[in-house]
Amino acid sequence: MKAITVLLADDHLVVRTGLMALLGTQTDIAVVAEVGSGEEALAAVEAFRPDVVMMDLAMGAGMDGIEAIKAVRSKVPGQPVLVFTTYDSDADIVRAVDAGAMGYLLKDAAPEEIFAAIRGAVKGTSHMSPPVASRLFEHFRNPGAVLTPREAELLALLTQGLSNRELGRRLFISEATVKTHLAHIYAKLGVQARAEAIATALRREGMR
Amino acid sequence: MKAITVLLADDHLVVRTGLMALLGTQTDIAVVAEVGSGEEALAAVEAFRPDVVMMDLAMGAGMDGIEAIKAVRSKVPGQPVLVFTTYDSDADIVRAVDAGAMGYLLKDAAPEEIFAAIRGAVKGTSHMSPPVASRLFEHFRNPGAVLTPREAELLALLTQGLSNRELGRRLFISEATVKTHLAHIYAKLGVQARAEAIATALRREGMR
DNA sequence: CCCTGCCTCAGCCTTTTGGCTGATACGACC
């Protein structure tokens, strides 16, 4: 039986080393390359054509994990990519899934879970860590909470602490429009005021 | 020469595995135990009396890294503890240092840096990753920005998105007093408004 | 004992924010 080939992309050497050691215990899984950035991952996918890519989402400077997933899958359509990260923020999960990730593992996952996800990925089975799955479920249970692109843009600036006037200047819209968007955002987030919206956005969505 | 004994405390199995693998390449460093929580770390320190403890700050549920450092050092005075974490928020660094940490390493540190920090720790030399050191320096360069206990308490609630009225109710003080504290907080943080204060606090201090 | 820092509070006035109602415009979809 030919071993499943895996590419590791994570900016932390310690994590890559740990994964290599863990995956090394499995005879049917072989790490063929390890890289520390999204750009390198893209190149390595072309060079090695691994069966599965394990990708961290936070990768220091440059291309982030989500962009890397999109780039990889546009270059190699159908390439199975597993997200392997510390966080399980709503936004990250949703963005990863619609960037085409086959699975979403948390770094505190048990080794068996990791192995199972890799084996599943080559067969086209997707795997989510339980907390991730439940968040994703929540997300689709309440699709009313999906912000429009413009609203999301505004929220991002809002979390910088800008005033309505500033928001208007930055987005080239009137203060009246800013207020309209804000009202919609508050309703969707289920909050009463600006402060709460910022708190919610920063906590829930891992926006920083 | 007797090898330096090390205890690893980190809730991520992958990270522990990676560190074991990296440290295993050094003949003068021996990992004597690895644990996944602050409570276990405390027990392991007593049982193994390691030369150095490497401690993560974020450790899921239960005792966090800072508490664990304090507990370890109160049980074994002078025990060298190295913080090994992903983040370098101001608050974490300062709290770790005054909990008695001997050094502060980031997870993306080069292996040589990690080895050096461990070797230094047993000799009583403290080591900081460069970005950490510069933040610590900044912190002491501008001590005016130190919030009073009451202000910190208020800021914590502020980041929950509460209104002035709510803040007053929670802290059993009048809205007038809340405004006074807020004015001081804004001045110390160097911000103009509530929204900015929340953003700054959440981003800079890793309060969540 | 005085000074300083911290916590507490009041009043006054301006600016900002939020709630509401209503309106126009454009593109997609049926």
Next chain:
DNA sequence: GGTCGTATCAGCCAAAAGGCTGAGGCAGGG
């Protein structure tokens, strides 16, 4: 060709937040 979602804007009013000045109590240090 109508409908829906999105984005844009206005005006009005009430509530909240912020700037300013002033002030009392209390603990700790010189």
